[in-house]
Amino acid sequence: MSAQKPFAQVHQLHPKKETEKTPTKTSLMPVMTLTLVVFNIVLLSFMGFFLNKIWVRTHQISEQTKMASTPSSEKSHEAESGHAPAGNAAVTSEQNTLFPMDNFLVNITGDQGPKYLQVQMEFALSVPSLEGEMTQKKASIRDAVIMLLTTRTYKQLREASGMKDLRLDIVKAINRLISGGQVKEVYFTEFHFN
Numbered sequence: 001m002s003a004q005k006p007f008a009q010v011h012q013l014h015p016k017k018e019t020e021k022t023p024t025k026t027s028l029m030p031v032m033t034l035t036l037v038v039f040n041i042v043l044l045s046f047m048g049f050f051l052n053k054i055w056v057r058t059h060q061i062s063e064q065t066k067m068a069s070t071p072s073s074e075k076s077h078e079a080e081s082g083h084a085p086a087g088n089a090a091v092t093s094e095q096n097t098l099f100p101m102d103n104f105l106v107n108i109t110g111d112q113g114p115k116y117l118q119v120q121m122e123f124a125l126s127v128p129s130l131e132g133e134m135t136q137k138k139a140s141i142r143d144a145v146i147m148l149l150t151t152r153t154y155k156q157l158r159e160a161s162g163m164k165d166l167r168l169d170i171v172k173a174i175n176r177l178i179s180g181g182q183v184k185e186v187y188f189t190e191f192h193f194n
Contacts, residue, residue: 104120104145121170123186124185124187125183125184130182133179133181145174148169163191
C-alpha cells in the first residue's frame with residue numbers, strides 16, 4: 001500500500017486544470033471551410049487557364065488543317081482572283097466536282113456497348129451544276145447519311161467490305177434524292193471511332 005501513496009501524492013500535486021481548452025472540431029470548421037474555398041478557387045483558375053490554352057491550340061490546329069487541305073490548284077486560283085471561295089463550295093478537280101459535307105457524329109453499336117463514329121466525307125459529282133441542288137437538299141442528304149451510318153455496327157465498319165458497302169449505300173441513297181446529276185463516289189476524309 002505504501003507504493004500507491006506516492007502515486008496518489010504526485011497525482012494530487014499536478015491536478016488537471018479545468019480551464020485549459022483544446023481546439024474542437026467546431027472551432028476549426030470556419031478555418032477549414034475557408035481553406036477549401038480558397039483551394040477550389042485556385043484549382044478552378046488553373047483549370048480554366050489550361051483549358052483556354054488547349055482550346056486556342058485546338059483552334060489553331062484546325063485552321064492549319066483547313067489551310068493544308070486546300071488543294072494547291074485552288075490556292076493558286078485564290079491568289080489570282082484575290083478572293084477565297086465560300087466555305088462549303090464545291091471544289092472542281094480535273095476529273096470530278098467534289099462537294100464537301102460537314103462532320104457527322106453518330107452512335108453505333110460496338111462489341112462492348114455503344115461507340116461514337118465521327119465521319120467527314122466529300123461527294124464526287126457527275127456535273128458541276130449539281131452543286132446547287134446538293135446545297136438545297138443538304139438537310140435531307142445529311143439525314144439519309146445519318147440513317148445509314150447508325151444502322152452499321154463497329155464490327156462491320158472495321159472491315160474493308162463493310163466500308164465498301166457503306167459507300168455504295170450512301171451513293172444509292174443520295175442519288176435517289178437528287179435529279180440534276182449523280183453522285184459518282186464517296187470519299188471519306190475522316191473516319192474515327194471513340
